[in-house]
């Protein structure tokens with residue numbers, strides 16, 4: 001079954017008792033039961049059902065099942081934001097003294113989070129470049145997980161997921177991939193060997209920028225040992241479900257970063273057109289990147305779909321259906337970058353990606369403002385860089401608007 005058909009027909013949809021075609025919004029904090037015994041069985045995990053929305057809820061579960069199906073995993077946990085999903089994904093297996101090996105040039109929020117972890121005795125070491133070998137160089141006996149993004153934002157470096165999974169498993173550590181910028185439409189990291197995949201569903205999955213959320217999905221393939229991951233020892237008996245069982249019984253319910261049923265519903269609606277939108281984001285991004293590259297010899301365009309990208313060959317072999325919706329270009333100076341941003345008429349000046357509308361931002365003065373010079377360099381952020389999250393508008397309108405802005409605007 002193809003991607004779009006699977007979204008519409010291959011995961012729980014609607015509500016059989018009424019014939020509703022979308023998952024109803026169960027806007028209820030808690031669920032009543034007919035007897036004390038039933039609720040006891042629910043709490044003992046001996047019966048299926050719902051008790052309290054911080055733990056689970058039918059609308060949230062419908063969203064989780066759709067993403068599990070799309071990413072090719074065995075189970076998902078939806079959270080209040082992408083950052084909450086990442087925090088849960090990491091801390092479910094880490095403890096003081098552990099180390100993370102991460103890709104250079106991550107999403108700024110994740111770099112900040114890793115800095116927060118230092119207060120709890122968890123250290124992060126960054127690979128010098130985004131190659132499996134460079135990750136391997138940072139692995140020590142204390143390394144407990146490897147983390148990378150499918151397409152780095154805003155560097156637009158592409159991770160060799162299969163190569164990195166091989167290295168991770170050679171050292172017996174799990175690989176966690178942030179798939180936000182690619183989405184399962186372009187690649188399913190779990191099928192390439194990653195163990196856990198995280199999506200900020202605030203972006204392309206939701207699609208319309210009407211709800212913040214995140215979700216993590218487990219492949220169920222990593223075999224946790226109690227010596228290396230003592231926190232999981234009570235859960236190893238659950239086999240493939242060990243990681244999710246620990247999360248649901250522990251950190252996830254105790255940190256309380258649950259998704260609201262309303263937002264899960266909005267995601268279910270957005271998800272139905274994910275394939276269609278991504279297809280358009282990708283063709284528009286490639287057309288705009290190609291156009292900009294030819295338009296002005298003084299700017300340098302970066303897009304994995306262009307032959308000029310050092311990641312083009314890897315992107316071509318690893319990504320299906322396109323190269324993503326994000327394009328960046330260097331303009332020569334911060335002044336020119338600001339002039340271009342201010343001259344554009346269609347794109348919104350916004351710190352977000354994955355909206356239906358085209359968005360632009362000057363990363364150095366906004367999302368990367370508090371990064372060190374070294375972190376900026378590692379994430380490909382320069383003072384003259386503009387990031388475009390290419391929307392689904394008619395491409396001729398976008399081209400005309402960018403051409404006008406690059407020629408000085410009016």
Ligand SMILES: *Cc1c(COP(=O)(O)O)cnc(C)c1O
Nearest residue numbers: 081082083107178180200202213
């Ligand atoms: C936006 C984003 C996040 C954080 O997601 P929120 O939903 O904003 O918390 C994490 N990773 C990447 C790559 C992102 O683009």
